[in-house]
Amino acid sequence: MVRYTFKKLFYMLVSIFVLASATFFLMKAIPGNPFQSEKNIPKAIQEKLYAQYGLDKPVWDQYLNYMDNLVHLDLGMSMKQQYVTVTSIIQNGFGYSLQLGLFAIIFAVAAGVLFGLIAALNHRKFLDSFTILIAVLGVSIPNFVVASGLQYVFGVKLRWFSVAGLNSPTDFIMPVIALALLPAAFIARLTRSSMLEVLSADYIKTAKAKGLAGRVIMVRHALRNAILPVVTYVGPMTANIITGSVVIEQIFGIGGLGKFFVNSITNRDYTLIMGLTLFYAVILMLARFLTDIAYGFVDPRIKLSGKKGG
Amino acid sequence: MSEQLYTASDFEKLTPSEKQTEKIVRPSLSAWQDAWLRLRTNKMAMVSLFILIAIVLLAIFGQFLTPYDYQTNDLSVTNQKPSSEHWFGTDSLGRDMFERTWMGAGISLQVGMYAALIDLLLGVIIGGIMGYYGGRIDEVLNRICEILYSIPNMLIVILLIVVLEPSMFTIILALSITGWINMAWIVRGQIMQLKNQEYVLASRSLGAGTSRILFRHLIPNSMGPIIVTITMTVPSAIFAEAFLSFLGLGVQSPAASLGTLINDALKAMTIYPWRMLFPAVLISLTMLCFNIFGDGLRDALDPKMKK
Numbered sequence: 001m002v003r004y005t006f007k008k009l010f011y012m013l014v015s016i017f018v019l020a021s022a023t024f025f026l027m028k029a030i031p032g033n034p035f036q037s038e039k040n041i042p043k044a045i046q047e048k049l050y051a052q053y054g055l056d057k058p059v060w061d062q063y064l065n066y067m068d069n070l071v072h073l074d075l076g077m078s079m080k081q082q083y084v085t086v087t088s089i090i091q092n093g094f095g096y097s098l099q100l101g102l103f104a105i106i107f108a109v110a111a112g113v114l115f116g117l118i119a120a121l122n123h124r125k126f127l128d129s130f131t132i133l134i135a136v137l138g139v140s141i142p143n144f145v146v147a148s149g150l151q152y153v154f155g156v157k158l159r160w161f162s163v164a165g166l167n168s169p170t171d172f173i174m175p176v177i178a179l180a181l182l183p184a185a186f187i188a189r190l191t192r193s194s195m196l197e198v199l200s201a202d203y204i205k206t207a208k209a210k211g212l213a214g215r216v217i218m219v220r221h222a223l224r225n226a227i228l229p230v231v232t233y234v235g236p237m238t239a240n241i242i243t244g245s246v247v248i249e250q251i252f253g254i255g256g257l258g259k260f261f262v263n264s265i266t267n268r269d270y271t272l273i274m275g276l277t278l279f280y281a282v283i284l285m286l287a288r289f290l291t292d293i294a295y296g297f298v299d300p301r302i303k304l305s306g307k308k309g310g
Numbered sequence: 311m312s313e314q315l316y317t318a319s320d321f322e323k324l325t326p327s328e329k330q331t332e333k334i335v336r337p338s339l340s341a342w343q344d345a346w347l348r349l350r351t352n353k354m355a356m357v358s359l360f361i362l363i364a365i366v367l368l369a370i371f372g373q374f375l376t377p378y379d380y381q382t383n384d385l386s387v388t389n390q391k392p393s394s395e396h397w398f399g400t401d402s403l404g405r406d407m408f409e410r411t412w413m414g415a416g417i418s419l420q421v422g423m424y425a426a427l428i429d430l431l432l433g434v435i436i437g438g439i440m441g442y443y444g445g446r447i448d449e450v451l452n453r454i455c456e457i458l459y460s461i462p463n464m465l466i467v468i469l470l471i472v473v474l475e476p477s478m479f480t481i482i483l484a485l486s487i488t489g490w491i492n493m494a495w496i497v498r499g500q501i502m503q504l505k506n507q508e509y510v511l512a513s514r515s516l517g518a519g520t521s522r523i524l525f526r527h528l529i530p531n532s533m534g535p536i537i538v539t540i541t542m543t544v545p546s547a548i549f550a551e552a553f554l555s556f557l558g559l560g561v562q563s564p565a566a567s568l569g570t571l572i573n574d575a576l577k578a579m580t581i582y583p584w585r586m587l588f589p590a591v592l593i594s595l596t597m598l599c600f601n602i603f604g605d606g607l608r609d610a611l612d613p614k615m616k617k
Binding site for chain 2 (some may be wrong): 012015018019022023026027029030049051136137139140141142144145148149151152154173196239243246247251262265268273277278281282284285288
């Protein structure tokens with residue numbers, strides 16, 4: 001277990017190193033730099049700018065410097081917003097994104113497990129097919145289509161919720177639904193199929209033969225085992241919600257990380273792009289890592305060994 | 311012990327009609343024909359298949375149905391509602407939305423298919439090597455895959471397209487750079503499972519070489535999961551492309567994909583909501599049909615998996 005944890009942590013560090021180097025050299029590969037396009041800058045100012053961002057040094061020195069800063073969690077200065085560090089931008093935006101993401105995860109798991117359960121208990125009946133249909137729709141409709149549809153119907157036409165911003169608790173409803181729909185649909189499908197598998201297991205028959213109440217069997221014996229695969233989905237779900245939040249925040253005008261990310265791309269603010277990419281990657285890797293560890297606790301049949309682990 | 315148990319009189323000749331009972335009357339079916347028979351009974355999958363064919367045909371031939379084309383501006387008819395003149399309306403530059411929608415569908419589909427094709431090629435080759443040789447090579451390649459996989463692929467794709475100029479080619483390239491890993495792992499798992507089976511041993515003892523075993527035995531027998539993975543790759547590539555277009559990293563004007571059309575429409579959604587409708591419905595329908603068809607295909611190819 002300890003060995004496994006260290007091994008995973010080691011690979012995480014390797015991945016972050018690879019990603020950091022890749023982003024650095026990709027950004028260096030772009031011809032020119034953000035300060036060249038600006039018109040008629042006196043040479044002295046340009047040189048000063050270069051010096052401020054360390055662009056006057058050889059690439060190798062810049063790389064070492066970048067890596068050194070990274071170790072100290074310094075992601076550098078934004079290239080477009082003056083005197084603003086990337087770290088401070090992340091600090092400002094992360095709160096909104098985290099709230100949105102956590103609500104979406106809670107909503108997705110709750111709705112997904114509930115619908116999956118309903119489908120499995122009504123196997124091959126109307127409610128089952130209905131849930132499957134909704135789940136396939138949920139997987140298929142792109143989240144920005146869902147978001148703009150919700151925004152148009154409930155924000156513009158019916159005026160139930162405000163069109164944009166996160167100023168009152170009800171403002172969370174539309175972005176969270178748009179963000180959670182796809183993971184919820186996935187979880188519903190997962191729960192349904194694993195519930196069906198569990199329900200035909202021998203220990204359920206034993207529980208029934210012992211005369212336990214149906215509710216007890218469902219919750220304590222069946223559901224507890226059936227939601228195990230859902231735990232493995234936490235990693236991919238985090239990835240989904242991160243990429244999803246990028247467009248959802250843009251559509252609903254929420255000043256979270258996603259919005260900064262989109263802006264940094266349109267502005268070609270390279271340090272910000274690099275910083276946010278790394279930050280997202282670390283969050284995702286942490287989520288995957290915690291899932292792996294948690295899975296070992298939840299399902300004792302899985303032995304976490306250093307040799308084999310997905 | 312000279313007493314005989316049976317005498318000739320105990321036996322009688324089969325009549326010609328009795329001889330027929332052993333004969334196999336039904337034509338023998340290959341695994342593919344079997345799968346096709348199962349698939350045909352799945353109504354949802356078949357409907358999806360027909361809708362997909364219709365979408366592909368319209369994406370190819372839709373441009374010939376109206377007198378307009380996707381890039382000619384006509385500033386006298388900007389922002390029109392759908393009408394008998396312009397079936398899906400026009401955009402802010404007076405371009406016919408029917409033309410643009412099907413052009414966009416064509417580009418989205420092409421991105422999806424090329425991305426799936428490259429995934430297939432890379433995934434089968436690399437996964438095949440990993441599964442067949444195992445040992446050191448497998449371990450090294452697997453580590454590389456794991457590291458690549460642990461980096462969020464959408465971020466890599468975005469970074470690559472920021473660096474390269476956005477175009478259909480760069481989008482496909484960026485999507486394929488990490489896309490093949492999943493396919494490689496599926497092929498690897500299949501081949502590891504299959505390579506120890508008796509028919510492979512038989513083939514090898516008859517003198518078959520590595521490439522024959524790989525391409526005649528192992529890969530054809532892994533085709534089921536491979537095909538299902540491809541059908542699932544296409545919609546996710548279409549989504550990824552739409553996502554990129556949404557960030558302004560998609561194909562550039564005057565060309566358009568469904569994602570760019572939706573993004574353009576979103577800016578004016580409160581005033582011209584219908585412009586959003588057709589591309590949004592079309593992209594959802596395409597992904598829906600691919601997903602349902604993929605599910606049906608998986609059930610048909612592997613009936614044991616069906617739940």
